[in-house]
Amino acid sequence: MLKSYLNENKAFVEKNIEKYLSELTYPKEISEGMKYSILNGGKRIRPILLFMILELLGEKKELGIPSAVALEMIHSYSLVHDDLPALDNDDYRRGKLTTHKKFGEAEGILIGDALLTHAFNILSEKNKGLIDSDKIVEIIGKTSSYSGINGMIGGQLVDIKSEGKIVDLNTLKYIHENKTGKLLKLPIEIACIIGDASNEVRKNLEEYADLLGLAFQIKDDILDIEGDFESLGKPIGSDIELKKSTYPSLIGLEESKKLLSEIVLRAKSKILDNFDKKDSKNLVKLAEYIANRNK
Template structure:
């Protein structure tokens, strides 16, 4: 099924069926991930890697990679290895984030966290295994893409994960725990690196694979930075307004750990307004891509309307 199959005619206008699109792309990603990490010896580590990788989730990050690649002239086949790698890296970040030394969470996606099932030692190694394999998987399985583009993808992903991205954001987040005077500037730094950096890599790498211009890469970068920050604002709101059953993870963690969040600075209503403005700004960046941008535009709005 291609994206065009998800367009429906309503009162003479073309509307995008996001539910059908996400379901289709999610199924493609699930099948690809299942095939990417088969069971082998030593079984313990592959079982632990698969436990978290195949635990469900929206698969938003790989879907963003695929949608961007298609929007900019590429194909699902070109994008899928990088899309899978993005989900491997994201899963690694969740496994490590849940560890007692980090956020100390017992549940993720409605299941016991990795370290609760396999122990802290295996959980750390499962995350390490997924991170290393993500880069190998891109190199070994990307087809019909010039080598220089693959190299750029690897560079972008490495930056997004390391001290200039996710790791750096996590460090400042840990240092800010219990500090009620954390500034908006620091909060933005944390989430631009901890959350938005990987989302940006997903989108930008989709464009790199398709060979877009530098100007278009800048547009994709601004789009993804905006949706990344909007995503985190909504996450902060849901931590306050949702139950553990709705979230699939422990609710109220931010308040319990005395973290400064967007709602604690702005309130819930203003936080929603800010998120909606970020999504509007993100969609504006996609206007030059015309109708092909519809999936990414609708996904941007979905971010502010989700309930988990």
């Protein structure tokens, strides 16, 4: 069952997040803020994807622990900063006060900074003895690229600059591929680096990751219209309030749902056509889960 697999691996990565964060104690406002921000009910899709690919490649998931924790730190930092008044100005995240509302705005900025920078400390220090040094360097390079101007940050800026404007589908695609897609593609690429995947295997898995990232964002766009605070843990309609370009705003809600179904079908086919069905069944189910989630 996918649900039990997700729950088991969610608990596994959170145990290791707590372990690494327990090493940080001072300044207390920063260490406590980091724990508050990252241990607040996230789905842990990114580290779970990393574990899934490692298992597909016949590797132990323990080899991916430092990278999995670092991924969640980078993802959490992006959410902390997204919630700030200068960006989305949100008061709640997953049903709890956002970090800057809990600790203060200046503290929120620094907590986000600490999550980002400590992620690279984990990648460089905690991977020693687990994987080869050349793989560590490659992982750090890929992570910095995908979380920076050539990835998440680039997508976030174009997203901000597009507020209140009518953008074309190519611009929207750029926003989604970079703001959301790159950090969903990253765990798959990291697992391929650790597991010495062939070029053909990498290509197929990266194409699956691209489709998964797009499906994830389209579903987010739909949930911002059809979701509810109890499930999402944050106000509904923020995209409309901020006049953000989304798939529903450009092509309509029903067409967005149809596109989501098509993308998920393509993602499933990419796996089923290229990998053993037994070994890759969770990747197929994950695509379905993303399309059917309510938060």
